[in-house]
Amino acid sequence: MTQEHEIICTLCPLACHIKLVSEGEKIITISDYGCKKGKEYAIQEFKFPQRVLTTTIRTSDITHPLLSVRTNKPISKKLLKECMILLANEEISPPVKIGEVVISNVLNTGSDVIATQELI
Amino acid sequence: MVLQKADLVVIGAGPAGVAAAIKAKEMGVNNVIIMERAEQLGGLLHQCIHNGFGLQYFKEDLTGPEYAYNFIEKAKGLGIKFLLETMALDISPKREITAVSNKEGIINLHPKAIILAMGCRERTRGAINIPGTRPAGIFTAGVAQRFVNVEGFIPGKKVVILGSGDVGMIMARRLTLEGVKVEAMVEILPYVGGLIRNEVQCIHDFNIPLFLEHTVVDVHGTERVKAVTIAKIDKDRNPIYKTKRKIECDTLLLSVGLIPENELSLKAGIKLDPVTGGPIVDETMQTNVSGIFAAGNVVHVHDLVDYVSFEGELAGSNAANYILSQALFPKMKINLKAGEGIRYIVPSTISGQKKATLYMRVLKPDRDVVVKVGDDFLRKHLPIVKPSEMLKIIIPLSKLKMLKDETKELTISCTKGRK
Numbered sequence: 001m002t003q004e005h006e007i008i009c010t011l012c013p014l015a016c017h018i019k020l021v022s023e024g025e026k027i028i029t030i031s032d033y034g035c036k037k038g039k040e041y042a043i044q045e046f047k048f049p050q051r052v053l054t055t056t057i058r059t060s061d062i063t064h065p066l067l068s069v070r071t072n073k074p075i076s077k078k079l080l081k082e083c084m085i086l087l088a089n090e091e092i093s094p095p096v097k098i099g100e101v102v103i104s105n106v107l108n109t110g111s112d113v114i115a116t117q118e119l120i
Numbered sequence: 121m122v123l124q125k126a127d128l129v130v131i132g133a134g135p136a137g138v139a140a141a142i143k144a145k146e147m148g149v150n151n152v153i154i155m156e157r158a159e160q161l162g163g164l165l166h167q168c169i170h171n172g173f174g175l176q177y178f179k180e181d182l183t184g185p186e187y188a189y190n191f192i193e194k195a196k197g198l199g200i201k202f203l204l205e206t207m208a209l210d211i212s213p214k215r216e217i218t219a220v221s222n223k224e225g226i227i228n229l230h231p232k233a234i235i236l237a238m239g240c241r242e243r244t245r246g247a248i249n250i251p252g253t254r255p256a257g258i259f260t261a262g263v264a265q266r267f268v269n270v271e272g273f274i275p276g277k278k279v280v281i282l283g284s285g286d287v288g289m290i291m292a293r294r295l296t297l298e299g300v301k302v303e304a305m306v307e308i309l310p311y312v313g314g315l316i317r318n319e320v321q322c323i324h325d326f327n328i329p330l331f332l333e334h335t336v337v338d339v340h341g342t343e344r345v346k347a348v349t350i351a352k353i354d355k356d357r358n359p360i361y362k363t364k365r366k367i368e369c370d371t372l373l374l375s376v377g378l379i380p381e382n383e384l385s386l387k388a389g390i391k392l393d394p395v396t397g398g399p400i401v402d403e404t405m406q407t408n409v410s411g412i413f414a415a416g417n418v419v420h421v422h423d424l425v426d427y428v429s430f431e432g433e434l435a436g437s438n439a440a441n442y443i444l445s446q447a448l449f450p451k452m453k454i455n456l457k458a459g460e461g462i463r464y465i466v467p468s469t470i471s472g473q474k475k476a477t478l479y480m481r482v483l484k485p486d487r488d489v490v491v492k493v494g495d496d497f498l499r500k501h502l503p504i505v506k507p508s509e510m511l512k513i514i515i516p517l518s519k520l521k522m523l524k525d526e527t528k529e530l531t532i533s534c535t536k537g538r539k
Contacts, residue, residue, distance in 0.1 A: 008316065008319070008320050008324070010316055010317040010320050010321065013316065013504055013506065013509050014503060014504050015316040015504070051321060051325070052171050052181070053297075054169050054170045054171055054183055055169070055297060056169065056269060056272075058272070065271065065272040066269065066270060066271075066272045068169035068183065068185050068269065070169075070171060070183055077325065080297065081297070084297050084298070084299075098185075098186065098189055116169065116182075116183040116185045116186045117166075117185045117189075118189070
């Protein structure tokens with residue numbers, strides 16, 4: 001049975017509403033995309049949607065209770081929640097440099113969680 | 121009372137102010153001071169921990185704190201002086217600044233030029249007259265963002281968000297990730313107010329129920345918010361009461377627009393534009409008061425920080441020119457007027473002596489439009505326009521040179537068409 005998906009492209013302000021028809025995991029047709037990059041985006045969004053996770057980690061410093069962090073590469077959209085739960089149980093102590101790896105290869109994604117702030 | 125020496129004082133250490141100070145310093149202004157009421161530089165960027173910053177300026181996808189860090193490190197390296205936890209209380213039309221800080225008490229400054237970079241403030245419940253009781257649990261989205269991202273507590277467990285501006289959408293995602301249930305996002309317009317990227321990655325990704333052409337018509341609860349009532353609106357924006365529905369929640373977040381913060385500007389005798397709420401500026405970002413410039417969200421609310429930085433640099437370089445070589449300042453000869461389909465244009469006047477970069481917003485979203493400058497003087501076809509995405513139109517010098525000498529005004533319009 002085929003299924004129709006509408007994928008809104010976020011690559012530029014045109015925001016093409018791309019139509020993708022699939023049968024199970026197989027893509028049958030893609031239409032209404034405005035450019036090649038948009039087509040690739042739609043395929044990626046269908047097969048393996050990924051997002052950069054940005055959040056915070058608790059610190060031991062009472063004046064700066066949180067340190068902002070992000071994944072250095074996008075991770076699977078499905079893993080965002082699991083990653084949040086993992087980070088909820090972490091605590092970090094100063095000093096932390098901006099860009100420093102806080103957790104490497106988080107959830108075996110090949111992506112590291114890095115600090116986006118300094119903690120002195 | 122302390123009298124501080126300064127050539128240039130920048131009020132506000134957000135992205136506009138820091139970029140302006142860096143540029144002025146690099147151009148050779150000696151004594152540059154940034155005055156900031158918070159305890160650190162960077163302004164609101166510290167609480168904007170999400171990514172999407174810097175794609176234009178650094179060609180890199182950064183978070184707010186990372187974007188700020190790049191500028192702050194540069195400013196520190198250049199020897200710019202910072203007056204933190206210092207609040208500017210008054211500016212006179214003669215550029216005399218009165219400020220106050222815990223450390224130094226009253227501070228007086230009389231610089232050769234000032235750059236206003238105070239940013240903007242969120243509209244609150246009072247600004248939009250939401251009916252109902254007045255319980256605890258009603259916050260602006262930016263305040264909630266500070267709670268969650270900086271101070272480390274959540275504003276509530278079940279949240280309704282009124283308005284679909286970027287901060288509101290970002291908070292819908294952020295709260296969902298932190299385990300809060302976002303019951304609804306309610307928007308009075310027939311389309312989402314913020315950027316498409318945020319609509320997809322914050323609203324669609326997390327299945328946030330979106331109610332377009334709806335508004336909050338009642339707030340319930342005495343001690344704490346217990347529920348809100350929403351209703352669809354008709355074409356005159358009046359609620360249709362038979363469409364009422366009550367949504368149980370403990371928190372209402374407001375993401376209903378931003379207002380440039382211009383109390384100081386008014387004291388200095390600066391004229392404001394009633395549409396933007398910010399100072400009327402010429403192409404050098406100078407206000408009607410000689411030697412006082414302005415940049416960033418204090419002038420008009422931007423959607424991307426990158427353009428705030430560019431605007432800061434423009435104000436910074438012109439303030440430097442003003443201080444170092446006042447005689448070379450060009451006269452502004454041409455007024456820019458917002459015509460059909462255009463809400464506002466910044467700057468409001470240009471000299472015609474150099475390339476003009478115009479920023480503007482359209483009144484409504486549309487596809488296939490033509491932006492026209494003057495009477496067929498310059499036209500540009502755009503496949504799509506949205507009020508939430510600022511338009512940038514450049515008039516090259518070669519084009520401006522073709523203008524007749526007596527041209528005093530250019531009207532800019534945005535109408536349907538392909539050519």
